Amino acid sequence: MALDTSLPLNSLGFAKPPAETRVVVAMSGGVDSSVVAAMLKEEGYDVVGVTLQLYDHGAALAKKGACCAGLDIHDARRVAEEMGFPHYVLDYENTFREAVIDEFADSYLAGATPVPCIRCNERVKFKDLLETARDLDADCMATGHYIQRVAAPGGAQLHSAADAARDQSYFLFSTTPEQLDYLRFPLGHLASKAETRSLAARYGLGVADKPDSQDICFVPDGNYAAVIEKLRPGAADPGEIVHVDGRVLAEHRGVIHYTVGQRRGLGIGGLDEPLYVVRLDVDKRQVVVGPKELLATRTIPVREINWLGDAPFESRESWRLDVKVRSTRPPREALIRPRGTHEAEVELVVAEDGVSPGQACVFYDPESPRILGGGWIWRGY
Structure with missing residues (x-):
């Protein structure tokens, strides 16, 4: 009706x-x-x-x-x-x-x-x-x-x-x-x-003072590695912590315990320079570390794009938008170049540290509060 x-x-x-x-x-x-x-x-x-x-x-x-x-x-x-x-x-x-x-x-x-x-x-x-x-x-x-x-x-x-x-x-x-x-x-x-x-x-609801959720719901204690090891036995096989110059610095307890950008808990103290995880080589079971400047990223490949703009995404050679590459970071100015309907190359005006595959890259209209979609960061073309 x-x-x-x-x-x-x-x-x-x-x-x-x-x-x-x-x-x-x-x-x-x-x-x-x-x-x-x-x-x-x-x-x-x-x-x-x-x-x-x-x-x-x-x-x-x-x-x-x-x-x-x-x-x-x-x-x-x-x-x-x-x-x-x-x-x-x-x-x-x-x-x-x-x-x-x-x-x-x-x-x-x-x-x-x-x-x-x-x-x-x-x-x-x-x-x-x-x-x-x-x-x-x-x-x-x-x-x-x-x-x-x-x-x-x-x-x-x-x-x-x-x-x-x-x-x-x-x-x-x-x-x-x-x-x-x-x-x-x-x-x-x-x-x-x-x-x-x-x-x-x-409204008299009993949940009025209930604390907010802080963790991923199926990882209530924040221990991601323990959940993954339970789901995928053998996932925590040890390997080498390797400097980008090729030096083997230590042994790690499983690649799943590390993330790009991590500095603390590497177990490689006593060196002259602070070192960060710059790459995870899963095939070689290596955690690759190096100086902070190696974390800086300006060009980000993005796929599985969901576009919420009025004009078709691929109707332009590029879009000048703001993007977020982590939920905790403010939007940054970027140039987005479509590579078809659902893939793009995102070029940041100012490099960001610790951009990691698996994270989302979300698009924002720089002139309004509107969200224009986004996609998933991956390893590259």
């Missing part, structure tokens, strides 16, 4: 009353998604909460501040009970292992530095969960991410969060235009996380 366009748009952008608008809220059990669900329920929407059980191992069951397992599922269910809307838990362990965890382990074994949270959004939450929301006849799906969706004549745009300290655009660059059309991010306009917690307290 066609919508009555004479009606004003509700807060989710639909020309019908909130009570006639069904929204599936992706609930991790944390304060952010809980506030989204409570806020929309209070506004009168037909809210359905869905939590994905993504993993279920050991300490995760008893650990606060992770997501999508054990206590966090219980917290999501409790919020739904408190606010009076239905809540479902879906077992996605196999999907999550195949789509996220296996690639995470294999990427580390290949000497890369993966970002599994992006793959989770891309391959699980904004793919399978989004399809589940459609199956439930929902008009849209809402999440607790700090990012903004802005309606525009050419289609919805992705914009940075109002609170730069909470902005999650780096982790959401691979959101497609079709997904963006269906998604909603009700927290993106908030000025601070304190405002979110204040809302949680006002």
Whole structure:
């Protein structure tokens, strides 16, 4: 049935009353998604909460501040009970292992530095969960991410969060235009996380003071190497720490324990110069170290590009945009040269240290808060 366009748009952008608008809220059990669900329920929407059980191992069951397992599922269910809307838990362990965890382990074994949270959004939450929301006849799906969706004549745009300290655009660059059309991010306009917690307290939610997640969800103690060694026995075989000039300096305890740019914990003290990991040679099981200036990178090959601009990506010889090569770094000015629809060469105006394969390179409009997509850094052509 066609919508009555004479009606004003509700807060989710639909020309019908909130009570006639069904929204599936992706609930991790944390304060952010809980506030989204409570806020929309209070506004009168037909809210359905869905939590994905993504993993279920050991300490995760008893650990606060992770997501999508054990206590966090219980917290999501409790919020739904408190606010009076239905809540479902879906077992996605196999999907999550195949789509996220296996690639995470294999990427580390290949000497890369993966970002599994992006793959989770891309391959699980904004793919399978989004399809589940459609199956439930929902008009849209809402999440607790700090990012903004802005309606525009050419289609919805992705914009940075109002609170730069909470902005999650780096982790959401691979959101497609079709997904963006269906998604909603009700927290993106908030000025601070304190405002979110204040809302949680006002709604009387038990998670109002729950700590934020700090680690990758399936690595709740931060020990990546232990998880990879469990998934891939033999992954921690020892090898040599080698200077770029060829000198063998020490023996390491497995390439998976090291990342490009690392200085501490190398076990090669007593030398005249500070040394950093500049390259991981997986085939030779070598950790290659050298002076800091060797970490400087200006030209970055990027592939699997998701483009969110208005004009086709390959319609120009180059794009002058800002880019982020790590989630913790500010955007930097760059020239992006397309090499087809989904690959490009990114040339930084000022070199960056520690650019690593497996990380994302996210594109930003230098004139506005708009995110124009991004891709994955790889080893080169």
